[in-house]
Structures are given as structure tokens and as C-alpha cells.
Amino acid sequence: MKTNTLDFDAQALRERILDLAMRGKLIPQDPNDEPASVLLEKIKAEKEELVKEKKIKKSKPLPAITDDEKPFDIPNSWEWVRLGDAINLVSGRDIPKKNHLTHPQEKSMPYITGASNINEEGKITITEWVNNPSVVVNQGTLLLSVKGTIGKTAVLNIPCAHIARQIMGIENIYNLDDDYQKYYLQSYVGELQKKAKSMIPGISREDLLLAIFPLPPLSEQSRIAAKIAQLFALLRKVESSTQQYAKLQTLLKSKVLDLAIRGKLVKQDPNDEPASVLLEKIKAEKAELVKEKKIKKSKPLPPITDEEKPFDIPDSWEWVRLGKIVSYQNGYAYKSSELVKVRKGLPVIKSQNIMTLKVIIKDNNDYVKEPNEKMLNSKIIKGDLLMCLSSQSKNPEPLGKTAIYDLDKPALLNQRVLKLKLINHSMTDLIYYFINSSWFHFTVSHRGSGSGQSNLKLGDVMNMPIPVPPLNEEKHIVNRIEVLFKKLSN
Numbered sequence: 001m002k003t004n005t006l007d008f009d010a011q012a013l014r015e016r017i018l019d020l021a022m023r024g025k026l027i028p029q030d031p032n033d034e035p036a037s038v039l040l041e042k043i044k045a046e047k048e049e050l051v052k053e054k055k056i057k058k059s060k061p062l063p064a065i066t067d068d069e070k071p072f073d074i075p076n077s078w079e080w081v082r083l084g085d086a087i088n089l090v091s092g093r094d095i096p097k098k099n100h101l102t103h104p105q106e107k108s109m110p111y112i113t114g115a116s117n118i119n120e121e122g123k124i125t126i127t128e129w130v131n132n133p134s135v136v137v138n139q140g141t142l143l144l145s146v147k148g149t150i151g152k153t154a155v156l157n158i159p160c161a162h163i164a165r166q167i168m169g170i171e172n173i174y175n176l177d178d179d180y181q182k183y184y185l186q187s188y189v190g191e192l193q194k195k196a197k198s199m200i201p202g203i204s205r206e207d208l209l210l211a212i213f214p215l216p217p218l219s220e221q222s223r224i225a226a227k228i229a230q231l232f233a234l235l236r237k238v239e240s241s242t243q244q245y246a247k248l249q250t251l252l253k254s255k256v257l258d259l260a261i262r263g264k265l266v267k268q269d270p271n272d273e274p275a276s277v278l279l280e281k282i283k284a285e286k287a288e289l290v291k292e293k294k295i296k297k298s299k300p301l302p303p304i305t306d307e308e309k310p311f312d313i314p315d316s317w318e319w320v321r322l323g324k325i326v327s328y329q330n331g332y333a334y335k336s337s338e339l340v341k342v343r344k345g346l347p348v349i350k351s352q353n354i355m356t357l358k359v360i361i362k363d364n365n366d367y368v369k370e371p372n373e374k375m376l377n378s379k380i381i382k383g384d385l386l387m388c389l390s391s392q393s394k395n396p397e398p399l400g401k402t403a404i405y406d407l408d409k410p411a412l413l414n415q416r417v418l419k420l421k422l423i424n425h426s427m428t429d430l431i432y433y434f435i436n437s438s439w440f441h442f443t444v445s446h447r448g449s450g451s452g453q454s455n456l457k458l459g460d461v462m463n464m465p466i467p468v469p470p471l472n473e474e475k476h477i478v479n480r481i482e483v484l485f486k487k488l489s490n
Contacts, residue, residue, distance in 0.1 A: 010235050083213040118152040144208075155178050260433060348412050355401065
């Protein structure tokens, strides 16, 4: 039942590249490079001159770096330095909203308010301007978001701008490589986020000034930055190709299911017992389960009209309403007080846990430590077929998405998630695939209602017409689907 996907964690690879770069292991060192110790002396002298000329403010001396602070070894030609000793840090300042301009004026200046001005590619978008700037940074300044979203970086590519307190500007003292500094901050963003305080995460000026910075020789900085840029460009190409391949995989799998549900994936065998016989057996078995009080008696479902049949199926197949071949179990409506985030007890499966073809347990998943009897009525185990009756606009997964729970640990169902149980267990795999066909998802999506959240009614699900092949043919169809899915995934 499992289908593999092409795994490619581009972000993890980027982080690994940055880690190697900051350790001096991405490119070889050049013994002819002027060592970083000489560069540090030049930075110190330049900084003193800028203070003397009143171009920057004199800063307080920063404590020496102890051996315990050094997270790893660096090449002999490099130096560990406090970031505050290598750069000039400019803290932003907010300007009252009433003074913001939505369009530039003759003497106005672009206003960078926060991380929202910096996209994922490190490009700056200006949406507001001010006439009374007080904290101005100039072209070439490295900008860092320090409040709310922490760690977004961009090099200012316009003549100047006012920055809000959600932004800090990192100004070069002695022509340090801007790109190398940017990559350093990207490698350090995890540590910065750990330092974030308050309800709205934020880091202080001191957090940055005291950060320890692996400083290579000046020429090596440029070579490192160029190598990182080259590798990141290659990663983007691979990432794009991977995404395209994934889309093609999805399209081809959808086509396989489309052929399967129409009876065109495998040949029919005239010797197979027709689906009509199978449906009579299911009817009798369901009546027996009701009699034994193992399932509840359901309301009679209307016959399927010719207008409801969306396509032709083989003569040996039959159209049947889903509710005639399944029983179901609703999820439980949990109160927030009944749920915990610690990984104790049983995980609760909500709509966001169900992806097409798989169930995932999230890092921040809800759990129930000691479920009561009512909660345990919605217990699920490995092999159970689940369907989500809700879909949010932010979620790309289709309404009616279905998955087989394949985790070893039992779980509990939240409301708006159904457990479907086939009366004839051998049909589970087939119905699972049929429900995940593009035709089924398209049909149920038009039955959903709601604005921000689209919802399916239980009656809509139970009334859905499903084509049923002969039992023997079902086995051939499932086998063929899984063979083709495996080939597509590999």
C-alpha cells in the first residue's frame, strides 16, 4: 500500500553547505592570503578613525572570546571575533503609522518596516515611505529582520532607506565581503531564534554584538561566498527539477487511478463472478453485523439513477452507493483542556494530519494522556481507512482526502474525520485507491460547503456512487496499481 516519494531536503543541504563554509571546509585555504589577524587590525584602526570623524558612535568594549564559546575549530589563518568588533550595527526605529506614506513624494524616503519587506530570495520590496527619517541606512548595508520573523536577510539595493525597529542594519567597516556576512547570518539564524524573547519573538542589539563570527582572510571570504552562491544555484535547479518530477508523478498516478476506476487498467475475465453477486454477499453480511449489534443499522439509500453515473463501466461491474459497502465511525469533539502537546498517551488525528495517501504525526501534535470510554470509541489502529470531511483554503490537499493509517501506535480520531470500514475487508485497498482518484475528489469538492473551511456532510459521502468490479478483478487492479506506483516512485 505504501508509495514512495522523491525525497529531497534542499534546506538541509543548504544548512550543510553553510556549516562547512563557516568551518573553513568548503574551499581550500590559500597560504598566500593575508591572515585574518592582519585584517582585524585594519578593521580596528578604521573603526577608530570613523569614531574620530564622528561617522559612527564609539561602542563599549566587548568581552574577549573564551575557548568554551568557540563551537568548532577553524583554519589557522582565520580568527574568531565578536560580530560587534567587525561591523557597525544600526538599530531601527519605528515611525508613527499616521506619518507613513503609501506613495513616494519629492523628499520622502523608502521605509522598511520588517521581514514582510524581504522575500525568500532576499529581495527588498518597498510599500511605504516617510518624510521624516531618523535611522537611515545606505546602499550596500546588510539588513537583518530581528523581530517577529527572525533571520531574513537582504543587502540594501537602493540609495538609502529608513529602517523600523524590526530591522537592524549591519554596516561594513573595512570592506568585508557582504555576501559572506549574509551567509554567516543565515548559518547563525538558528542560534538567533533560540535567543528570541517575549510573546512576539525578538532578539536584542546585544545578541548580535556578542555573536562570535568566524573571520577568514578577506580574499577567502569572496571565494567562499562565490562557492556558496554556485552551490545554492545548483540546488535551486535540482529543487525545480524535483518539483517538476513530483508534479509529473502525481499526474501519472492520477491517470493510473482514472483508468482503474473506469475498468481500463486490466482486462476483464469472463469467468469472474460478477460484481452483482459480490454486492448480494455484502448486503447479507451487513445485515448479519447489524443483527449481532456490531454495527448500527443505517437508513436505506436511494437507487442510483442513470444521470448519476458519470462514465461507463464494464458489464461485469456494478455502481453502488458507498454507504452500502462500508460502516463508519465518527471522530470525537475534543475540548482544548483534554489535549496536551507532550508525547504521552495517544495522538489525536485531525484533518491536517491526513494527507493524500498518508497520515502524518506532527511535531506539535495533540495527545490525550488518559482517554475515556467515549474517546476510545474513536480509536484507530494500523490498517484503518480514514477520510477527512473538512478542508481549509490554506491546505492544498483535496476535500475528501483519504489515507490508510499505517503507524504501529494506535490513535484517536478528532471530529470531522471518519473511519471507514469495508464490510468485505478484501475491498479496502481498492476502495482506498478509487476514493483517491481525481474523479472522486472533483465530485466531492463540488458537494462541500463553507467559505474559509469547506465541509462534507456524512450523507454526501455515504451517497457517493462507486464502481465495484468482480472480487477477483479487484485483486488484479490493486496489484497493477501498486506495481505502476512503485515504478513511478523509483
